[in-house]
Each structure stands twice: as structure tokens, then as C-alpha cells.
Amino acid sequence: MIYPHNFEQKIGFDQIREILKSKCLSTLGKDRIDEMDFMTDFDEISEQLFQTEEFLRIIREKANFPDQYFFDVRQSLKRVRIEGMYLDESEIFDLRRSLDTINQIVNFLKAIPEDCQEEKPAYPHLNKLAGDVFVFPSLVKAIDVIIDKYGKMKDNASPELMRIRKELLSTTSGISRSLNRILRAAQSEGVVDKDAAPTLRDGRLVIPVAPSLKRRIKGIVHDESASGKTVFIEPAEVVEANNRIRELEGEERKEIIRILTEFSTKLRPYIEEILSSYVFLAEIDYIRSKAHLANDMDAIKPSLINEPIISWGAAIHPLLAKALQKQGKKAVPLDIELNAKQRILLISGPNAGGKSVCLKTVGLLQYMLQSGMLIALHESSKTGIFKSILMDIGDEQSLEDDLSTYSSHLTNMKAMVKNGDKESLLLIDEFGSGTEPQIGGAIAEALLKQFNLLGTYGVITTHYQNLKHFAEDHEGIVNGAMLYDRHHMQALFRLEIGNPGSSFAVEIARKIGLPENIIADASDLVGAEYINADKYLLDIVRDKQYWERKRRNIRQQEKQMEDALEKYTADIAKLQKEKKEIIRQSKQEAESLLSETNARIENTIRTIKEAQAEKGKTKIVRQELDEFRARIAQMEADEKQDKISRKMQQLIEKQERKKNKPDKATTNQPVVIAKKEEPIKVGSRVRMKGQRTTGEVLEINNKNATVLFGSIKTTTKLNRLENSDSIETPQASTTYISSDTNENIREKKLNFKQDIDLRGMRGDEALQAVTYFIDDAILVGVNRVSILHGTGTGALRSLIRDYLSGINAVKSYRDEHVQLGGSGITVVEF
Known part of the structure; x- marks a missing residue:
């Protein structure tokens, strides 16, 4: 249920209809938009939203949708239901092109994308809409037999038409030759101007002649120019031929009508199915217009819930946004929440602060949603469904019905009390206004109490203090304020839910220049308690904003800390895993090498025994082999340590690259200068050979050195290190750019x-x-x-x-x- 009768006009939906019609391709879509209505069925609303969202994808993906020929021939088809009636050539041509468009649309929507693994159409909801649509390839072929690509009857549409047109062509050519001969003779005699040419008058070929010379040419005068200086004569020699042309043209028209009637007779049994296909074409035009409007509004399909709820973020009034865009401005988005715990939102604040805009935004967007349209919200928003929307906005006084402004408000309140329930959305502007404030506020409070008992949802704007107090003390109702910049004395057009707003009456009066003594007298009349209450209210709102900002910053910092801790924990775990893998591989390689070395030793000993070498010589060989084994073991240990060091070094470099975010590599090669190698000592800045990250030498023990790379300490061989100063460096940084x-x-x-x-x-x-x-x-x-x-x-x-x-x-x-x-x-x- 929608109340009152002019609801669409009040919230601006009538303008939305007109914008939609302007985006239609034919009267098919425009008529469908006139039929658009407020829906309450969840499945029906959801299906229409999905269809519009899919068509929005088609628009944004530039998918070459076949929308060339949207012709409305429904009235013509209904006319030929009567026996003996027929479609003319242009109507058949429009029918052929629109049927072809319907066929192309159905094929487009049923097509399976090439990269689709599940064999599903790209637009399933639109495909469902196209599922039972009739296409008429045989009719299209029949039309192609008689109508050419320009929409004219073909010469070979029938043998009789072919004969007639051939004779017409032959006769016309004969007349042209005769006229040209007569014209040349007349020109040579000076009867006709040299630049004169045969022309057509009343469907007959004639010669232009000066009036004074018209008797020089035998024939029939058919016409005279507007100036009277020229008459048009049909020479007697071609009169019979022209008469024959008239007869042939009549025969041609009769044959064309016969062909059109014959085709219309074949068409008549299919008219109902064709009309049903045009219902599909109208629906496509309608959905297309909604999708184009959604694209203009940057609208989305929000999450839809089958219950009364409003949980909107960044909601935009589309008409307001369009008007402000022309001025180079942007509309302030609205965040609003209505749920089972806070069903009724009571908005207060200064005049011209955006209260009515907020209320109309809710009404228009909810109405658009339940009419199957996408709306401009944040993607995280949730939307619900209301069975009725009841509204009281503006002045409804009527001289005919003897209604004053307040009487009209009370009439609307009566309707709301009678029809409102747990699935109703009430929209009331300036609640309680229009009569003496004290009794008006009391009646408004009693009504608000009744609305709360009924369990209705609603957005209500007011200035009454008693309603603000009532909202604070009763569950189900919540205060909201339209924010106002006290320093610059201008509305911010932002809604904040949780606290009532101030009217800023004293501040506004002072801003517009009302004398200070009048403002002081007014303040004395209402009393310091009222003024202070308004001031305290402003302080509460300001403090709440401050602490909300602090809380938000703390949450952001905590999130950043958690993310950093998670990242470092993952890096450490990865490093430990890599370290274990390196040690395991090193052990395997070392065992393999030692096994090979042992085999070599045993082979050497066996060779010595076989050669019956001296004991002293054998002892020396064994000692040399033991030393070789020790060296191999040390080399394997060093190699293992070096691999760990390299892995650590790579991790350090990776962390430093992420931190420093270096610029893109350049294509120019740097110019380098070699420096003299200095000995490595404790405190030297060094780097691993082939690496770029530098570290500090902490300790040197024989041929090993302990180096601190960033926060990682590692031990490696001295011969694997080099001074960072001795490495070839770019001559100038600009050579890298x-x-x-x-x-x-x-x-x-x-x-x-x-x-x-x-x-x-x-x-x-x-x-x-x-x-x-x-x-x-x-x-x-x-x-x-x-x-x-x-x-x-x-x-x-x-x-x-x-x-x-x-x-x-x-x-x-x-x-x-x-x-x-x-x-x-x-x-x-x-």
C-alpha cells in the first residue's frame, strides 16, 4: 500500500519515470514504464534487481547487445486480426527487423561463454526471461521473399508483378524517347528553351513551354507554373502511352495489395504468439532503460533481505545529485539504520539542515528498490522490504474539501494509525506542526507512542523538545541529528544517529543580523534552562564525535599492529623452515661426499698394500688422507653455513626492498670506478660477494668473521666478504636514470x-x-x-x-x- 495518492510526485518518483522513458528505444519500453508499480513480493523484486544488474554488466562490458531495431508494431498486428485487413510494406519491414532483433536478443542471452567451465549462460536471469520467447524464422524468410532490404516490394514478389513492372519500364522508356525527340525538335524550332527537360505533372510526362508558344505543340495542357510563365504540355503522341502507364500503375498497386493480403493471411494465425514476443521486447527495453539509469547514478544491487530493515551506507538522492552535479557540487551521502531495536528515527536539527532531504531520500530509494530498480548505496548496505509506505510531507490544505494545513496532517495521521503495522514505513515531515505548539506537541507525542506500539518503522522530522525526550525514554525510537557547523554557521547535511539535534535558533538569528536586544529578550522568555539544555546538547554531540574519532583511530592502530605481528610471525616461521631444509640438504651432501672420500681412502690403502709399500710410507699416506678428510668436512660445514648466510642475506634484502621501495630499474649501465682493496677488520662495513646489502663486522676469529646484517647476526668465511667501500660504485647517481x-x-x-x-x-x-x-x-x-x-x-x-x-x-x-x-x-x- 502506498499513501497518499500523490506519493510519487511528493518524493520525485514521477521525475524518475520520465528519465527512464527518455532512455527507452521505443514506445514498447515507455508503455512498460507506465505499468511499473510498487512491489511487495520478495522473489519478484529480487528477480527484477538481478535482471537489471545483469544488463548493467552488459553495458559496462560493452558486449555488443543487439538493440538496433525496437519497433512497436503491436497496433498494426491487432488491426490485421480482422479478415481482409493487411499490413503495408513499411509495417512488414518494421515487423521483419524487430522479429530479427528479438531472435538476436534470445541468442545473445542464451549463449554460453567460451571460457565457461560449467556450460552456463553469462546472464542467467535474463536468459530465464528469454526462455519461452517465440522466434519466427519462417516468417522472416517469407518477408524476405517479398520485401527488399530497403523496405520496398520486390519485382519478383510474384510473376504478375514482374510482368507489370517490366511493361511499365518498357512503356516509360518509350515515352522518354518520344518526348526527347519532340523536345529536341521544339528546341531547334525555338519553341522550347535550350535547357528545358521533360518533367512529371500529375503522374504524366510533360514538356515545359512558354504560354505564347503553347499552340506550336499539339497536346494537352496539364499544369501551369506559379509565375504563369510556363505551361506543361503532354504531346498528343504520348497521351496513349501515358494512359497505359496509369493503367499499369493501377494494376501494380492491386497486385501489391494482393501480395500483402496473402502474406497477412499467412501471418494471422501467429499474431498472439508474435504479440507475446513483443511483450518480451518491451521488457528488455524496460530493463535496459533501468540499467542505463543505474549506470548514470553509479547504482548497485544491494543485499536484499525479506524483512523490514534499512541499513544503508553512503545513500545518495539521485535527483539531488543530478541537480548539484550541474552546479559542480556533490551530494552528501546518507548513513541510516532502522532495525528491530531502533525502528523509528526521530530527526531534529536546524531549518535548511537537510532533514526533509534525508526523509525524501529514504522514501525515494526504498520506492525505487521495490519497483525493481538499482539504487545508489555503499556495497556493504542491506535493504529490506516494506508492505506499505505511508507519508505526510508538505502542505495538503484544500479549499474544496475544507481542509486546513493541520487538518490535512491529522487526516494523514488517521490513515497511518489505521493502516500502519510491523511491515509499514512511515515518513513524516515536521511532525506536530501547523497548530498551537503545546497541544500540537502533545498530540504528536501521543501519535508517536501509538506508532511505537504498532511496531511500525519510520523516519520523522521535528523541532519539538518533548518528542526528543520521549525518544530517549522509549525503546524502539532513536534520536538523530542533522549536523551543523557552529563556527561557520552552515549546515553539514550529515545525519548522526544517537543524539537529538539543536535548532540553532539563537545562532541563526544572530548570523542573519537580528538585533542583539531582541535575541536577549527571546532568551530570557524561554529561560536559561532551555538555552543551557541546547548548549549541553551541542557539547554532548561534539564530545561524542571526538571520542568516536579516537576509538576509530585506536581500532585502526590495533589492526595495523595485528597485521604486522601476523606478517613477522609468518616470516619467522618461513625462515625456520628454510633453515631446517638447508641443514637437511647440507647433511645429505656432506654424507655423500664423506662416503665418496672414505671409498677413496680405502682404495688408496688397498693400492699401497698391493704394492707392498713400506710401513712408513703407508703411515704418511694415511695421514695425508686423514687431513684430506678433515678439509672436506670443514669445507662442507663452511658451505652449509654459507648457504644459511645467503638465505638470511636474501631475506634481509627482501625486507629492505619492501621498506625502501626503490624506483624502477633503469636501462642505462652505470659508470664504475674500482677502488683499492682494504683489509677487513672489526668495525668494517662489508658485504657478501655478489650481494648488495652491507653489514658491520663484530668479530674476527682466524678465517671466520661474525657480521651483523640488519637485525640478523651470521658467521661466515672471511674470503666470502669484501669491503663495501672497495666495490665498484656508480660514478654519478644520475647515470642510473x-x-x-x-x-x-x-x-x-x-x-x-x-x-x-x-x-x-x-x-x-x-x-x-x-x-x-x-x-x-x-x-x-x-x-x-x-x-x-x-x-x-x-x-x-x-x-x-x-x-x-x-x-x-x-x-x-x-x-x-x-x-x-x-x-x-x-x-x-x-
Whole structure:
């Protein structure tokens, strides 16, 4: 149920209908939009939303949807239901093209993507819509037999038509030859102008002649020019031929009608099926228009729940957004929550603060959703279904019905009490207004109590203090406030749920210049208690915003710490695993090598025995082999340690690369200078040969050295180390930068602006913009930049400064001078 009768006009849905019609391809879709209505069935709403979402994908994927010929021939088809009636050539041509379009659409929707593994169509809900649609290939072929590609009857549509047209052509050619002969003779005699040519008058070929010479040519005068200076004569020699042409044209028309009638007779049994196919074409045009509007609004298909609920983030009023876009502005998104615990939202705040816009946004978007349209919300939003929407907005006084403004409000309240239930959504603007405030507030409170007992959902705007107190004391009702900037005395158009809003009456009166003595008298009349209560309310809202911001920052920091801890834990586990694997492989290789060495020793001993060498010589050989075995074992131990060191070194380098985020590698080769090798000692800066990461030597023990690489300490052979200073280094850093890169940097320096404006952006959007801005500032080497974020609640300011605090290149940041913007601008120095 929708109440009142002019609900669509009140919330602006009539404008949405007109926008949808403008996006239709034919009257088929426009008529379907006129039939569009408020739905309450969950499955029906869900199906329409899925269909529109799939068509939105078609638009965004640029899938070459066949939408060339959407012709509405329904009235023509209904006409030829009567025996003896027929379609003319243009109607048959439109029928043929639209039937072909229907056939192409059905094939498009039923097609299986080439890369699909499950053999499913790309657009299952639209495919379901196309499942039972009739296509008529035989009719299309029959039309192609008689109608050409330009929509005209073919010469060979029938043998009789072929004969008639051949004779017509032959006769016309004969007349043309006769006329040209007569014309040339007349021109030579000076009867007709040299540049004259045969022309057509009343379907007959004639010659233009001056009136004074018309008797020089025997024939019939058919017409005279508007100026009277020319008459058009049909020579007597071609009169009979022209008469024959008239007869042949009549025969041609009769034969064409016979062919059209014959085709219409074949068509008549299929008319009902064809009309049902045009219902499908109308539905496609309707869905297409909804998808194009959704694309314009950046709308989505939100999560839909089969119960009354509103959990919206970043909701946008589409008409308001379109109007502001023309002015170069953006609409402020609305966050709103209605659920079983807080069913009725009571919004208060200053006039012109956005209360009515908030209410109309809820009404319009919910109505659009339950009409099968996608709406502009954040993707995490949840939407529900209401069985009825009852509204009281604006002045409904009527002279005819003898209704005053307040009487009309009470009539609407009566309807809401009568029809409202647990699945109703009430939308009431300026609740209780229109009569004496005290009794008006009392009646409004009694009504609010009744609405709460009925279990209805609703969005209600008011200025009455007693309603704000009632909402605080009763479960199911929650206060909300439209925020207002006290310092700049301007509305922020943002809704905050949890606390009532202030009317800011005194502040607004003072801003517009009302004399101070009048403001003081008014304050005395209402009393200090009322003024202080309003002030305390503002302080509560401000404090809540402050602590909410603090809580949000703490949650972000905790999340960052948890992510970092998880990452480091994973890195340590990976390192331990790699270390164990390296040791295992080293042991296997060492055992294999030792086994080979033992075999070599035994072979040597056997050779000595066989040669019957002296005992002394055998002892020496054994000693040499023992030493060889020891060296091999030491080499294997060193190799194992070196592998561990290399793995650790690679991990260190990987961590440092992630931290430092180096620029892209350049294509130019660096110019290098070799330096003299210095001996390695404790405290030397060294690196592993073939590696780039440097470390400090902590201890040297014979041929081994203990080196600290970052936070990792490792022991390795001295001969695997080299001084970092002795390594060939680039002669100049610029040799690593290509000419293209230099050119890009110079261009950035020329075009770089040292300030950025983030007002109106969302948090994530603003943070991404600041990230790019700071990166560019560091790249071009500026010393100081400014970030304009506005004051507002301070959330955006805190988010930006949290980011800046983690940038090593940022030396400091602070508020701009108060005369230049104060806390609304952050100045960053590098």
C-alpha cells in the first residue's frame, strides 16, 4: 500500500519515470514504464534487481547487445486480426527487423561463454526471461521473399508483378524517347528553351513551354507554373502511352495489395504468439532503460533481505545529485539504520539542515528498490522490504474539501494509525506542526507512542523538545541529528544517529543580523534552562564525535599492529623452515661426499698394500688422507653455513626492498670506478660477494668473521666478504636514470601544484589522493605542501595526519595560520 495518492510526485518518483522513458528505444519500453508499480513480493523484486544488474554488466562490458531495431508494431498486428485487413510494406519491414532483433536478443542471452567451465549462460536471469520467447524464422524468410532490404516490394514478389513492372519500364522508356525527340525538335524550332527537360505533372510526362508558344505543340495542357510563365504540355503522341502507364500503375498497386493480403493471411494465425514476443521486447527495453539509469547514478544491487530493515551506507538522492552535479557540487551521502531495536528515527536539527532531504531520500530509494530498480548505496548496505509506505510531507490544505494545513496532517495521521503495522514505513515531515505548539506537541507525542506500539518503522522530522525526550525514554525510537557547523554557521547535511539535534535558533538569528536586544529578550522568555539544555546538547554531540574519532583511530592502530605481528610471525616461521631444509640438504651432501672420500681412502690403502709399500710410507699416506678428510668436512660445514648466510642475506634484502621501495630499474649501465682493496677488520662495513646489502663486522676469529646484517647476526668465511667501500660504485647517481625518466621528472616539476583540495571526498578516496600527492612532492623535491581538508568533524584531518606520521620523508606537519585557514589546512614540510 502506498499513501497518499500523490506519493510519487511528493518524493520525485514521477521525475524518475520520465528519465527512464527518455532512455527507452521505443514506445514498447515507455508503455512498460507506465505499468511499473510498487512491489511487495520478495522473489519478484529480487528477480527484477538481478535482471537489471545483469544488463548493467552488459553495458559496462560493452558486449555488443543487439538493440538496433525496437519497433512497436503491436497496433498494426491487432488491426490485421480482422479478415481482409493487411499490413503495408513499411509495417512488414518494421515487423521483419524487430522479429530479427528479438531472435538476436534470445541468442545473445542464451549463449554460453567460451571460457565457461560449467556450460552456463553469462546472464542467467535474463536468459530465464528469454526462455519461452517465440522466434519466427519462417516468417522472416517469407518477408524476405517479398520485401527488399530497403523496405520496398520486390519485382519478383510474384510473376504478375514482374510482368507489370517490366511493361511499365518498357512503356516509360518509350515515352522518354518520344518526348526527347519532340523536345529536341521544339528546341531547334525555338519553341522550347535550350535547357528545358521533360518533367512529371500529375503522374504524366510533360514538356515545359512558354504560354505564347503553347499552340506550336499539339497536346494537352496539364499544369501551369506559379509565375504563369510556363505551361506543361503532354504531346498528343504520348497521351496513349501515358494512359497505359496509369493503367499499369493501377494494376501494380492491386497486385501489391494482393501480395500483402496473402502474406497477412499467412501471418494471422501467429499474431498472439508474435504479440507475446513483443511483450518480451518491451521488457528488455524496460530493463535496459533501468540499467542505463543505474549506470548514470553509479547504482548497485544491494543485499536484499525479506524483512523490514534499512541499513544503508553512503545513500545518495539521485535527483539531488543530478541537480548539484550541474552546479559542480556533490551530494552528501546518507548513513541510516532502522532495525528491530531502533525502528523509528526521530530527526531534529536546524531549518535548511537537510532533514526533509534525508526523509525524501529514504522514501525515494526504498520506492525505487521495490519497483525493481538499482539504487545508489555503499556495497556493504542491506535493504529490506516494506508492505506499505505511508507519508505526510508538505502542505495538503484544500479549499474544496475544507481542509486546513493541520487538518490535512491529522487526516494523514488517521490513515497511518489505521493502516500502519510491523511491515509499514512511515515518513513524516515536521511532525506536530501547523497548530498551537503545546497541544500540537502533545498530540504528536501521543501519535508517536501509538506508532511505537504498532511496531511500525519510520523516519520523522521535528523541532519539538518533548518528542526528543520521549525518544530517549522509549525503546524502539532513536534520536538523530542533522549536523551543523557552529563556527561557520552552515549546515553539514550529515545525519548522526544517537543524539537529538539543536535548532540553532539563537545562532541563526544572530548570523542573519537580528538585533542583539531582541535575541536577549527571546532568551530570557524561554529561560536559561532551555538555552543551557541546547548548549549541553551541542557539547554532548561534539564530545561524542571526538571520542568516536579516537576509538576509530585506536581500532585502526590495533589492526595495523595485528597485521604486522601476523606478517613477522609468518616470516619467522618461513625462515625456520628454510633453515631446517638447508641443514637437511647440507647433511645429505656432506654424507655423500664423506662416503665418496672414505671409498677413496680405502682404495688408496688397498693400492699401497698391493704394492707392498713400506710401513712408513703407508703411515704418511694415511695421514695425508686423514687431513684430506678433515678439509672436506670443514669445507662442507663452511658451505652449509654459507648457504644459511645467503638465505638470511636474501631475506634481509627482501625486507629492505619492501621498506625502501626503490624506483624502477633503469636501462642505462652505470659508470664504475674500482677502488683499492682494504683489509677487513672489526668495525668494517662489508658485504657478501655478489650481494648488495652491507653489514658491520663484530668479530674476527682466524678465517671466520661474525657480521651483523640488519637485525640478523651470521658467521661466515672471511674470503666470502669484501669491503663495501672497495666495490665498484656508480660514478654519478644520475647515470642510473634514463633520459625518459629525467624528462618525466622535469615535467612533474613544471606542472606540480603545492596544494591539494580534499573537501567532499570520502576517507579512502582522500587518503589515496594524499598518497599520490606526497609521493609526487617527494619526487620533485619540494620543501613544503598544503592539504586542504576542511574542519568538519576532524575525521579526515586525523586520517591524513595518521598517514603522514608514518612517512620518513615528512619532517613535520601542522595547522595553517588561522588567517589562512587554521585547522582546515595541514601544512607538510619535508
